[in-house]
Amino acid sequence: MVSLSSPTHPFPAAFNRPPAKKPVAQLQESSTPGPRTEPNSRSSSSSSSSLNGNVGKTNVAINQRSGGRIFDIEKLKQKEEEERKEEVNRKIASRKAISVILRREATKAIIEKKGGPNNSKKLLPRTVLESLHERITALRWESALKVFELLREQLWYRPNSGVYIKLIVMLGKCKQPEKAHELFQAMIDEGCAINHESYTALLSAYGRSGCFDQAFSLLEQMKNTPECQPDVHTYTILIKSCLRFFFYDKVEALLSEMANQGIRPSTVTYNILIDAYGKARKFAEMESTIVEMLLEEDCEPDVWTMNSTLRAFGGGRQIETMESCYEKFQKAGIEPNIKTFNILLDSYGKAGQYEKMSAVMEYMQKYHYSWTIVTYNVVIDAFGRAGDLKQMEYLFRLMQSERIMPSCVTLCSLVRAYGQAGKPEKIGGVLRFIENSDVTLDTVFFNCLVDAYGRLGCFTEMKEVLEMMEQKGCKPDKVTYRTMIKAYSANGMKRQAKELRDFIESARGSKIPLLEKEKPDF
Secondary structure, three states, rough: OHHOOOOOOOOOHHHHHOOOOOOOHHHHHOOOOOOOOOOOOOOOHHHHHHHHHHHHHHHHHHHHHHHHHHHHHHHHHHHHHHHHHHHHHHHHHHHHHHHHHHHHEEEEHHHHHOOOOOOOOOOHHHHHHHHHHHHOOOHHHHHHHHHHHHHHHOOOOOOHHHHHHHHOOOHHHHHHHHHHHHHHHHHHHOOOOOOHHHHHHHHHHHHHHOOOHHHHHHHHHHHHOOOOOOHHHHHHHHHHHHHOOOOOOHHHHHHHHHHHOOOOHHHHHHHHHHHHHHHHOHHHHHHHHHHHHHOOOOOOOHHHHHHHHHHHHHHHHOOHHHHHHHHEEEEEEEEOHHHHHHHHHHHHHHOOOOHHHHHHHHHHHHOOOOOOOOHHHHHHHHHHHHHHHHHHHHHHHHHHHOOOOOOOHHHHHHHHHHHHHOHHHHHHHHHHHHHOOOOOOOOOHHHHHHHHHHHHHHHHHHHHHHHHHHHHHOOHHHHHHHHHHHHHHHHHHHHHHHHHHHHHHHHOOOOOOHHOOOOOOO
16 A cells, blocks of 8 residues: 555655754745645656755845844844943942042041141142132132142142242232232242242232332342243233222333333233223323224234223213224124123113113124123113113013022112112012022122112111121121211201211221221111
């Protein structure tokens, strides 16, 4: 029987063995629809070769289709591996950051209460220098000098002239010329290189405090020191100090000296002169300085020149001249900035030209100029002076919605406007706002509050302002008492006005300062 001698399975032995892994091509081929033929061991060689040819073609096509997918899988694995490494690095960096933060906080604690632990000479350099920089920037000169003493005690400390110069400049801004001179001397004693920059810093400190004898003496000393010759920056700083104290004759002498030494003024020098002459309403000198600046080859007017000129004419109510200058500067290719528009708004507001002020506001909105606190203060004050309380209050709310914290200037404008409009209850609202905010008040605000209550005849509230000043750490000055005298006199309260006058006169004849004398019950 032929049937018994035939194989048990209808397929050849090669097809009966299951492969360990099926190639993708075979899987794809088996799923491809097509005519099915039963394999036979006695298949012809021609049919076998044709089958192998078809499978080969199919493999090539499938590999082409699946190649992109395999590549994507490889990329995905690589990306996962990178993310895993990043996560590990992030955890390590986090632990290091926490360690550094703890060490820095410990260093700051030592800085705040100096002389504590024995290792105060091994503090972190970065933290000490950052603490010093923070105090210099905030002009906290006493604290800055204490941190500098601690810095000098460190084992890693090396004298650096740059640190000394920053401290000297800070002391100059804080009107501490003696301390600045002490640091300058310490700088020499520690062997730091003394150049014209360090001399200029000390000269600036003298000039800011009005110590012009020492400043000019130092200038002569610079001239006699070959490596420390004064430059345009040195002269510009001294000129600025002289202008601040209205010493115009000294300014002319310095300009002549610069010309004799071949030192030409810079754009900054001219801008300082233009600004000072403009604020002093010396328009002839200001215009001649602008002409002289234009004649210089290396000095071109910039936006600071434009702003100083516009501020001068706008503050002097010369609106047409201001507008003419604005057009000329624009034709010269000088683009305005936010300060330019603030000056225009302030000038139009004080001149009562509210339509032009509104036009500037629309222009700023159209060209996306972001308002600053100065912009808001200017427009709030303008509408307050005009008696437009509704618009003023809307701008105040808009200011808060923009997350711009009101300043004392803002609050003064509100109080002044409410005082002029006869709205004491609105002033109470401003005080309630202050209680719930972090605004730092000053004596100028309280003087404005005293004036507003005096205008309204609210003398009880006016006297309570003195108590508020004491609670907030502000002391009344001569303006405070004179404002109160004016209010009492205007309302026929002669006794109270006389008591205040006597109080001020007694303070003049006494060695006790006015602010420390015991006040009578006004």
